[in-house]
Amino acid sequence: MSLTLWLSLAAICAMGAMSPGPSLAMVLRHTLGGGRAPGMVAALSHALGVGFYALLTVWGLGAVIVHQPLLFTLITWSGAAYLAWLGVKALRAGRQGVLSTGAMTTSATLAARDGMMVALANPKLILFFVALLSQFVSADMDALAKALIVITAASIDAGWYVLVAIALSHSRLLPWLQHRAHWINRVTGVLLIALALRMMLG
DSSP states (O other), X not given: OOHHHHHHHHHHHHHHHHXXXXXXXXXXXXXXXXXXXXXXXXXXXXXXXXXXXXXXXXXXXXXXXXXXXXXXXXXXXXXXXXHHHHHHHHHHHTTOOTTOOOOOOOOHHHHHHHHHHHHXXXXXXXXXXXXXXXXXXXXXXXXXXXXXXXXXXXXXXXXXXXXXXXXXXXXXXXXXHXXXXXXXXXXHXXXXXXXXXXXXXX
């Protein structure tokens, strides 16, 4: 995988991780409820779930490309439509309070459970990966390149949510995020729609 292609992958993974949603709300709840440690545990557990889905997607897509090229095309177009829908939804979200979350009583065990379950129980996550990774997986891709994709997705997810937990455990960042959530939604929406158009035109 070339550096340019990897940077594109990393940028899209970062965009997906940083967009407001149930994963961010979950990490925020555990951080506000128990401090830095539960927040970081929730973040790392969530990243394991993300890595598991990325692993399944990468190896499954390789088989589909080789044996079912028409099905792969349909998956790519369906993925583009899904990303466009996510983009429109983000643009229409406005100031809806995905970042509004109250404190809760938590522990490392509960944080680990919730982090994994939010990732694995979210069907949108596997759809996002199918839509995303179809642009980076090729039929002749070797195991090392596939592993790099999985590690990139999981590492960026872990890095972002660990950063969120650390920042919110001793700062006034949450009100700042709440005040600017509509701009986060707008930027995310535009980027998702642009990616969908690139997939359909490419």
